[in-house]
Amino acid sequence: MNEITKDLLREISEWDGSFKGAYNIRENGQCAGRVSSKNIKIESKKDQPGLEIFIAPGTKDETVSIPACVTQGGVDDLVYNDFFVGENADVTIVAGCGIHTETGEPARHNGIHRFFLGKGSHVKYLEKHVGKGHGTGIRSIDPVTDAELEENAVLEMDTAQIGGVDKTIRTTNAKLGAGAKLYIRERILTEKEQTAQTEFHVEMNGKDSGVDLISRSVARDNSHQSYHSVIVGNAPCTGHSECDAIISENGKVDAAPELHARDNDAALIHEAAIGKIAGEQILKLRTLGMTEEEAETTIIDGFLT
Amino acid sequence: MLRLENISWNTPEGVGVLRNLNLTVPDGKLVVITGPNGGGKTTLAKIIAGIYRQDSGKIYLNDTDITDVDITERAKAGISFAFQQPVRFKGITVRKLIELAAGEQMPLSKVCDIMSKVGLCAEEYIDREVNSTLSGGEIKRIEIATVLARHSVLTVFDEPEAGIDLWSFTSLIKTFEDMRKNINGSIVIISHQERILKIADEIVVVANGSIQAQGKPEDMMKVLTENNAITGKCYKQEALF
Numbered sequence: 001m002n003e004i005t006k007d008l009l010r011e012i013s014e015w016d017g018s019f020k021g022a023y024n025i026r027e028n029g030q031c032a033g034r035v036s037s038k039n040i041k042i043e044s045k046k047d048q049p050g051l052e053i054f055i056a057p058g059t060k061d062e063t064v065s066i067p068a069c070v071t072q073g074g075v076d077d078l079v080y081n082d083f084f085v086g087e088n089a090d091v092t093i094v095a096g097c098g099i100h101t102e103t104g105e106p107a108r109h110n111g112i113h114r115f116f117l118g119k120g121s122h123v124k125y126l127e128k129h130v131g132k133g134h135g136t137g138i139r140s141i142d143p144v145t146d147a148e149l150e151e152n153a154v155l156e157m158d159t160a161q162i163g164g165v166d167k168t169i170r171t172t173n174a175k176l177g178a179g180a181k182l183y184i185r186e187r188i189l190t191e192k193e194q195t196a197q198t199e200f201h202v203e204m205n206g207k208d209s210g211v212d213l214i215s216r217s218v219a220r221d222n223s224h225q226s227y228h229s230v231i232v233g234n235a236p237c238t239g240h241s242e243c244d245a246i247i248s249e250n251g252k253v254d255a256a257p258e259l260h261a262r263d264n265d266a267a268l269i270h271e272a273a274i275g276k277i278a279g280e281q282i283l284k285l286r287t288l289g290m291t292e293e294e295a296e297t298t299i300i301d302g303f304l305t
Numbered sequence: 306m307l308r309l310e311n312i313s314w315n316t317p318e319g320v321g322v323l324r325n326l327n328l329t330v331p332d333g334k335l336v337v338i339t340g341p342n343g344g345g346k347t348t349l350a351k352i353i354a355g356i357y358r359q360d361s362g363k364i365y366l367n368d369t370d371i372t373d374v375d376i377t378e379r380a381k382a383g384i385s386f387a388f389q390q391p392v393r394f395k396g397i398t399v400r401k402l403i404e405l406a407a408g409e410q411m412p413l414s415k416v417c418d419i420m421s422k423v424g425l426c427a428e429e430y431i432d433r434e435v436n437s438t439l440s441g442g443e444i445k446r447i448e449i450a451t452v453l454a455r456h457s458v459l460t461v462f463d464e465p466e467a468g469i470d471l472w473s474f475t476s477l478i479k480t481f482e483d484m485r486k487n488i489n490g491s492i493v494i495i496s497h498q499e500r501i502l503k504i505a506d507e508i509v510v511v512a513n514g515s516i517q518a519q520g521k522p523e524d525m526m527k528v529l530t531e532n533n534a535i536t537g538k539c540y541k542q543e544a545l546f
Contacts, residue, residue, distance in 0.1 A: 216395070216396070244395060280392040281392050281394060283356060283376065283392075284388065284391070284392050285405065286375075286376040286380065287354055287356070287376055287380050287384075287385065287386045288380060288405055288406045288451065288455070289377060289380040289381045289408065290377060290405075291377050292377075298397075298405065299394065299397075302394055302395075302396040302397035302401065303394075303395055303396040303397075304396065305396050
């Protein structure tokens, strides 16, 4: 494992020289370390690049980390990871991806993750993306997340991409069974000429299923973001999506939420707000002794926390 | 001590709001500025905080000329300002905002002390975001808490009673009474409220862009309720509610 990978791991995961629990480190498309635990088995896929991760039913309070790092230009890494979460398991999955290039060649990671959550299981999924290095090569991260939640399963997704990635297309699809809940917290900051596109498609097929999707983003400089969410209620269910974006300089944001109620007892809500930082917010923080620049940084940091 | 000399301010359209106004706020005193709506009270408060820039006149804080000092530097010099309509911040918690105001991280006990002064239980609020889930009364009290967290030589409250429910108002009066007892620096309150007027060291009536009358509460209350020529009818109704 090279030094760049170690630096990236510190940023995208809770790596401090080692991992707590099961893990697999992917470095430039190769495995740089793997450990399974008694309850969490990590195996290589036989037909495709990627992993199959089996979490035993009833597993409690365990963590599995599967970070991926691309440390040089000219790498186009594609990986398929499948997670099979047993009934009533309660675990944390730490994913995340770091891209580093010092050359003019592009560097890309495309992680396709499928989650199969058994009845009553609970997964906290943490995903942090960073881009590093001085190279002019385009850093791209294009994650795809497909999740199927069985009865009363709960998936909490917390994803963050705070600058450094030139181009990203993030796709999340989910199907929810009865009583299943999906919570998504997405935070994105783009700057310079970066682009970010997020797509959500959530189908609530079971009675009393629910989704709460909150996206907060900041588009600075000449960056461009687009947000598109589709929430379909095919059963008595609750759906809420909220897209808040701050634009500054020449930043541009498109937001296109869609709600589809296909059941009389589907209750779906969308909220969206796009705008620059309110002048009153800057004024308030200046009356606390901050400069205008400090106030802007504080507002954006708080917004994305 | 705050001293304003010949302060004038016009709207961008050229309408005169303040006209050669002179005011001194002595150290350790609570001065309540009152008067009819549109008379220039909030403009005056914002000029003191540096939010508006006067067209002419001079401002001194403890004999230092701060006329050309901006909002940030006035705040650093010890001027605090509680907004009439507090702004909300998505993602910033109540605790974070109070710590930003204080300029330091705080143990829970210290945050509790400040929150209790505005009648809020810290444990219920510190992790909440300062967003639209807070009621008008809650956000107002948190705004006042941010000002109390600062080490101010001069604190300006712009209509602290506006948009706040009766229960919150009772607790607010108690806060001001406590501040009055333990005054550390000067306090200026823009208010229409009789109960706030009564705890002042001095009441100043601003109308038509200048000071129409000033004096101690015991002398001024009679003037305020009887002299329409000074205060205007709309003020009289508000003052007596």
